[in-house]
Amino acid sequence: MNATIYDVSRLSGVSTATVSRAFSEPGRVRAETLRRVYEAAEALHYHPNAIARAMARQRTDKIAYLICKKGATILDEFYAGICDGIMRTANRSDYQLLVSTEEDWRLTVSAGQSKQIEGVILGGNAQPEMISGFQSQNVQVVLVNNNIAGVPCVVADEAGGVGQVVDHLADRGHRHIAMLVGRVNPYVVRERYGAFLAAMAQRGLPVGPADVRMCDADVDSATEAASELLQGRDRPTAIVGGNDVVAAGVIKAARRLGMRLPEDLAVTGYDDSAVCPMLEPELTSVHIDCRQMGELAVARLTALLDGESEIPPLTVVPTLLRVRRST
Amino acid sequence: MNATIYDVSRLSGVSTATVSRAFSEPGRVRAETLRRVYEAAEALHYHPNAIARAMARQRTDKIAYLICKKGATILDEFYAGICDGIMRTANRSDYQLLVSTEEDWRLTVSAGQSKQIEGVILGGNAQPEMISGFQSQNVQVVLVNNNIAGVPCVVADEAGGVGQVVDHLADRGHRHIAMLVGRVNPYVVRERYGAFLAAMAQRGLPVGPADVRMCDADVDSATEAASELLQGRDRPTAIVGGNDVVAAGVIKAARRLGMRLPEDLAVTGYDDSAVCPMLEPELTSVHIDCRQMGELAVARLTALLDGESEIPPLTVVPTLLRVRRST
């Protein structure tokens, strides 16, 4: 049916070895021969069969991205951005990308067992058993948006981002700043929460026990929590949202209480997602270059696959405060 | 290094043919033999090599999803939802999924040429040359969110969705309804725009030339266009947004003009994306089950791959109006 290397070999009058070399290391074959081979290949519509190639070379040039996040998975803009970065970089590095979600992680592991993938990027809340599952099959692992010792990780500069937010608010004269954080992935919650306390302490700003609240990851939950926060006595003049969804909830709550924004209350988000400019007022937020995170993750992984020894255990990508009208 | 079928064969004392059968068609081997094989495999940590398997069977069980959308690609919630549906269904059907973006479409074609993928799902604005590129390599094609004759397509019921919107607004007493549509993918624009005109005509509601406007796909552009729409004489009492982003722009514009929503102006969105509940007022929008679109696309593709003859040329998934406070 399809032309094979033998057909090309026969038509061009050279051996299969030469045909093979003509396609994979053209430098090692004479120009004239090359021409004959390509001509024959063209005539036969020959394309090297990647499966057979992988078989012979014992390499597949495939990596996987496993999104470890309950529910929304790829729908989450942040993870989608990472995915986008991974996709593009993988393609440009001549790797193909397999994508899967947490629920099907075992399938991805078995893809490793069956020697189909050479490495995997785990996004978000990866469980240790997953990591060891891959490693035991010699599948290289890189984590993104998570930080576990012993595995190369790519993360955003959460401390820096939160610091920028606090600085910005303090510059605007705010002294009583509260934080509302949605329960997204544990790593992120931990980091941003910790960074907030640290940043406030460092600047000598007091944080009362009622000033930091948790809520679920949806808007309604955030709106409710924000209402309580705003109706307590001694209300804060600024609220830092742990992410943009939560911040949107804060805005809604404030609006319903008849507050003016940003005059009565400053609000900040985190992630600088697509909603920020859609909100009224537009939301000040911390921009994370998630595409770059994906790119770096691929870079680390390919370095690992190429056997490079100097892989930084932790790669931190900078964040940037994008100031809008909500502050 | 890794155990092969030969190792298992030797240790268990049966032929490689039997080992192969034990893993791929266990029904055809005696229980006792099966046990011995599995035991040996277990001891050797044997896992069948998928590449070799693909080589022998001339099948890879891999499909690809190519997102044909400029710029944001997977970041677009809609396409991400489709991707999610595809991913899950593909995994459950024992297919692995390769994902790529428009800019790298040639790579995906060459994945087809090199016999790595058996089928492809093209999301969004697929170009004819892509389709023929795949078909000439015997790679089966299914389109999603697009409609081109001769290829199985999966689309949302745009006409129905727009109809529901118009009905809903008409029920609320609106007679002067305008539409603002962002330039997203040509197919969607064409469908929604056409459906709007048809729906209005069918209900005997007039649509003046100034009542339908185009704008770019970003909020700012929508805000600006909406401002003009609202400041013309004879302003509409309701605006149908071609998607949620545009609707968010309409809300912003209305707010800035001091209008009350929904009293002075009703606004609807389209796609029912995550922003809807974040806006103030929460946005009425047409819900599209994009995950289901992805699932159906995979279903059509696998049917095609299984050689089924009865593939519906067009699969339409129903839409549902989700009414919120903006109307």
Added chain:
DNA sequence: CCAGTTTTAGAAAACGTTTGCGGAAAATTT
């Protein structure tokens, strides 16, 4: 217990490449 039928298992030939090794040919030097 036997002939007939159905299951079960093995031998060996694919599947389409890559690559180490060695020899021939070309290019370079003396």
Added chain:
DNA sequence: AAATTTTCCGCAAACGTTTTCTAAAACTGG
């Protein structure tokens, strides 16, 4: 022109499965 080096190419053995064909083994019912 011979000697030497370098480049180019062919042979053939992997790579790890599946599967067809065939033979042996295990079941049937009489």
